[in-house]
Amino acid sequence: MESNPFYISNRNKIKDIWLIPALFFAVAFGWLIARRGMSTGILLIVVPFLIGFVSLIFLKPRTGLLVFIVYCFIQSTLGKHIEGPQFGLGQDGLLVLTWLGIFFHRSGRFRFRHLNNDLVWLAVVWFGITVLQIGNPERPSFLGWFYEMRSATLYWVLSIPLAFLLLNKKTDIDLFLSIIIFLSAVGALYGAKQLFIGVDEAENRWLEAGAKKTHVLFGKLRVFSYYSEAGQFGASQAQLAIMCIILAVGPHGNKKKILYGIAGLLIFYGMLISGTRGAMAALVGGGFTFLVLSKQVKILVLGGLIGIGFLGVLKFTSIGSGNDQIQRLRTSLDPEDPSLKVRLMNQKILKDYLATKPFGTGVGTIGQWGTTYNQDKYISQIPPDSLYVKVWAMYGVVGFIIWFGTMLYITGKSAGIIWKTRDPVLRNKLMSLCGGATGIILCSYGNEVLNAMPSSMIVYISWTLIWLSPRWDTPQTQTTII
Structure with missing residues (x-):
């Protein structure tokens, strides 16, 4: 009788009694x-x-x-x-x-008292302005406001205080950098797979549903990896590439320098195959930020010459023109580029339309959510092509001045914090974070980058870590006056 699984004895009662509910759940799951x-x-x-x-x-x-x-x-x-x-x-x-x-x-x-700082309050103020936009005189759709509000302010106002509370140890900078560099490098490798082997069935279905017109140009794929689209992939790769380069030249051990250098080159390649011309701004902006914050005239001059030389090769030579990625990158410096002319024409149309609307047309009236929920609005038919233009259209010139002023203030204070940092290793990591964030802000002039993931998350947490860094810095030497 002991071979019967339902036979109960003191020896096997606990083991075999579980077969009854397991059998019941198996039958129930099968039926469902x-x-x-x-x-x-x-x-x-x-x-x-x-x-x-x-x-x-x-x-x-x-x-x-x-x-x-x-x-x-x-x-x-x-x-x-x-x-x-x-x-x-x-x-x-x-x-x-x-x-x-x-x-x-x-x-x-x-310790919620640590949230009482200007970075958190700036996020709260922008959230409040966005909430007030519900009452915009243009009467935009609430659903359009809701979906646009999430990227415009909700992630900002929720993630920064969380980072203050949960990423408040010095080692958290290393943890954060390791996660985003690893995922970006894997993204570059996956992008290379898409380029040389091809996209999978689901990705091809997404392309055929409408994305093909912007992601397959002259028979060549603009790689998007596992990101939302090629523009976000290229900008994020440029952000992480310049961050890795800054870390690679920092005061780290040779092993770390080599790893950062390899990751930087791999991620830079990911930027190239994305075909995203606006990503150049992230490289230039991040690199210039690093050179200024380095406090060394030799590095500033040498880095400036290298940067000017790189741009000069793209602008005045045909080197690498046989490579589709380099050739597309070269068009970012062409003032006669047809795409640039279309963007400038759209901005002129918006300038005339918004002349009498100092508070804009409301959050969610332009871009993806504009065409989805505000089709009756004239402005919804005009592509913004830029986060700057989008903020201007939704919030008006008043809101744009507040938003742009906020970006300048945060960038300036970040630079001030780094300028005073004494620990050279910590300082290098902060320069990497600041350079990447500044690059994305500049890159957002050409594309909607700062309001898209993962770039916005990286920027918000980078700002927070910079704000937290003074508590981790080397204590200032006390001098005794005799």
Whole structure:
């Protein structure tokens, strides 16, 4: 009788009794899959892991922010490969869950007084301005406002305070840099796979649905890797390439320098195959920021000459013209480029239209959400082609001045903090973060980059780490006056 799995004895009671509920759940799951399809089965498998993950966030809220950093890189490719779920809303969910994990954490160890600083308050003010835009006289769609608001301000106002609370150790800079450099390098490798082997079925379906007209030019693929599109891929790769280059020339050990150098070259190649001309601004802006903050005239002069020489080769020679990626990059310096002329013409149209609208036409009235939810608005039919233009159109000249002034203030104060940093290793890492963030801000003049993932997440957390850095710096030497 002991061979019977349902026979209960003192020896095997605990082991075999679980076969009864297991059998019950197996039958129930089989019935649900038969009635509802395989998607229900996948959901049933995923739900226990989701419950475990949510529990982990409440136990260790820091986990939520780290997963958010990784998720910002991969959410776009998830959306391409799995139809149905709105994976973009997963970013919102992770941030909100992490905040809930902090509020209900049993330790109560989080010091909210550290959030009383100008970086957090600037984010709160911009969020408030965005909320006021609901009452814009142009009466934009609320759904358009909601979806645009997420990238325009929600991720900004949620992620920066979280970073202050959860990434407040000196080693967190290394952790953050390691994550984003690794994922960017993998992105470059995956992009090379798309170029030489080809896109997969899901990616090809996305191209055929409409993206092909901007991602296949003259029979050549503009690589987008696992990012949302080629423009974001190229800009993010340029941002990380210049960050790696700055780290590679810093006061690190030879092993680290070599790793940073290899990663920088690989990611730079990823930028080239994206065919994103605007990414040049991220390289130039980030490089110039580093040269200024280096405090060394020799490096500033040498770096400036190298940069001018690089731009000169692109502008005045035909070197590398046989390479499609280099040739497309060269067009970014051509004032007669047809694409540039179209952009300038659109800006002239917007200038006339917005002349009597100092507060713009409302958040979500131009760009993707404008064409989706505000088709009745004239402005929704004009492509912004630039984050600067988009902010100007949505918030008006008043809002644009506030936004641009905020960018200048944050960049200036970041530079001031780095200028006073005494620890040379920490200083080099901060220059990398500041150079990458400044490059993305400049790059956003040509493309909508700062309001897209993962670039916006990298910039927001970079700002926060720079603000936190004075507490990690080498203590100032005290001199005794006799």
